Amino acid sequence: MSQARDFPGAAHLVLADGVVHLDPEPAVFEAMLEGWARQQRTRFLKWDATIKPRLSLVRRFAEFADQYPWQWQPAEVEAFFDHLRVKNPTFTVSAGRNYQNQLRLFCEYITDTRYGWPDTCRARFGQVPVQILHEWNTVTHVSEYEGQPGRRPLTYDEIQALFDAADGRVDEIRSRRRKGALAAMRDSALLKTFYAYGLRRREACGLDMADLRRNPKAPDYGRHGALFVRWGKSANGSPPRRRxxxxxxxxxxxxxxxxxxxxxxxxxxxxxxxxxxxxxxxxGRLSRRSANEAFETARQAAGLPPELDLHCLRHSNITHLVEFDYPERFVQDQSGHLYASTTAIYTGVSDEYRNRLLQRKLTERNTELWEDGF
Structure with a gap:
C-alpha cells in the first residue's frame, strides 16, 4: 500500500479518521471535491472563474452517470459527451475540449497515489478510481482557432456604421425627449475606446481615471497618449497582467x-x-454586461450580423494595426499577448491589404530586376 503524503487535498486531510459515515459513498465523494478544491486553492487558482465551474462539472457528470468516481469507466464519459452534443447542437469543439480537460484533471487528482484516494477507495469500497479520458475519447487539437466562424474582425465600413449607429442613438433619444441620452453618449465613447485600444471587456471596464497616461513622444495627445491596463488576462494562478x-x-x-x-x-x-x-x-462602475449591451444595441441599429460581438472590436484593432504595417512585436505588446501565435489567430487582414502588400512586393521585385539590367 502506498503512503499518502501531506499534500493539500490529500484524503487523510479531508476525511476524519475514525469517523463511520452512515452513507459513506457521498461522504467520500464530497471529500474528494473538497480535497481537489483545496489543491487548486493552493495553486492560487480563482474560485469563481476556475475552481467553482470545475466542481460543478464533476457533480454534473456524476449525476449523469449515477455513479461515484471510483466506479467511473470510459463508457460513462463517452455517453455524457454524446448526450451534450445531442441536447445542444451548437455545443462547440472548444467547449467540449474544456469540459474534457476539467474531467481529466479531476481523474488525475483522484488517481494520484500521493493524495491517497486509490488506497482510501480500495479499503472502503473495493474499487479504485481510474483515468477515463484518453486519446481515443477526447477532442484532437488540429486547428489553432476553434471559435465560431462568424466571429471576425469588422471591416472599416462596418466600424463606421457601428459608430454612426451609436452616435445616432443619442440624437434619437433626444428627439423623443426620453431619458438615456447621457448613457448613450457614454456608450458611444466606450465602443470607440474599445476599438481604438483593442481592449478586452474587463480591461476597459476596469479602467480608472488614473490610468490615462501621457506619452512624451506624442505630447499633442495630452493625457490620452496611452492607457495603463491593470486588468489584463491572467494565467492560471497569477494576478492580472499589466501593460x-x-x-x-x-x-x-x-x-x-x-x-x-x-x-x-x-x-x-x-x-x-x-x-x-x-x-x-x-x-458606480460600468459592468461588463452593460458594455456588451451597448455593443449589441449599436450592432442591431447598424444592421450588422448578430454573430459579431464586443470582442470582435479587439479582433478589428489587431487586424487593422497589422494593415497599418506596424511591426509584429508592437502589435503583440499592444494586445497583451504572450505569444505572437495568439496575435496571429486574432488577425484577419482584408483582401485589399493583401493586394496592396502584393503590389508593393511586385514593385520592389521589378525595381530590383531593372537595377540588375534585366
Whole structure:
C-alpha cells in the first residue's frame, strides 16, 4: 500500500479518521471535491472563474452517470459527451475540449497515489478510481482557432456604421425627449475606446481615471497618449497582467472622443470621487454586461450580423494595426499577448491589404530586376 503524503487535498486531510459515515459513498465523494478544491486553492487558482465551474462539472457528470468516481469507466464519459452534443447542437469543439480537460484533471487528482484516494477507495469500497479520458475519447487539437466562424474582425465600413449607429442613438433619444441620452453618449465613447485600444471587456471596464497616461513622444495627445491596463488576462494562478497601450496616429481621433467624454459627459453622472473612467447613472462602475449591451444595441441599429460581438472590436484593432504595417512585436505588446501565435489567430487582414502588400512586393521585385539590367 502506498503512503499518502501531506499534500493539500490529500484524503487523510479531508476525511476524519475514525469517523463511520452512515452513507459513506457521498461522504467520500464530497471529500474528494473538497480535497481537489483545496489543491487548486493552493495553486492560487480563482474560485469563481476556475475552481467553482470545475466542481460543478464533476457533480454534473456524476449525476449523469449515477455513479461515484471510483466506479467511473470510459463508457460513462463517452455517453455524457454524446448526450451534450445531442441536447445542444451548437455545443462547440472548444467547449467540449474544456469540459474534457476539467474531467481529466479531476481523474488525475483522484488517481494520484500521493493524495491517497486509490488506497482510501480500495479499503472502503473495493474499487479504485481510474483515468477515463484518453486519446481515443477526447477532442484532437488540429486547428489553432476553434471559435465560431462568424466571429471576425469588422471591416472599416462596418466600424463606421457601428459608430454612426451609436452616435445616432443619442440624437434619437433626444428627439423623443426620453431619458438615456447621457448613457448613450457614454456608450458611444466606450465602443470607440474599445476599438481604438483593442481592449478586452474587463480591461476597459476596469479602467480608472488614473490610468490615462501621457506619452512624451506624442505630447499633442495630452493625457490620452496611452492607457495603463491593470486588468489584463491572467494565467492560471497569477494576478492580472499589466501593460501600457499607446494611442496610435491612425486612431488618434479617440483623443477628441475621450476629451469630450471627460469634459461634457462624465461630470453629468456626478461620480464624485469614484475612480472609474466609465461610470453609471447610479454613480458606480460600468459592468461588463452593460458594455456588451451597448455593443449589441449599436450592432442591431447598424444592421450588422448578430454573430459579431464586443470582442470582435479587439479582433478589428489587431487586424487593422497589422494593415497599418506596424511591426509584429508592437502589435503583440499592444494586445497583451504572450505569444505572437495568439496575435496571429486574432488577425484577419482584408483582401485589399493583401493586394496592396502584393503590389508593393511586385514593385520592389521589378525595381530590383531593372537595377540588375534585366
Amino acid at each position: 501600457t497601450v499607446f494611442t496610435v496616429p491612425e486612431m488618434d481621433w479617440v483623443v477628441g472622443v475621450l476629451e469630450h467624454y471627460l469634459a461634457e459627459v462624465r461630470p453629468r453622472f456626478e461620480p464624485g470621487k469614484h475612480p472609474a473612467l466609465w461610470v453609471t447613472e447610479r454613480r
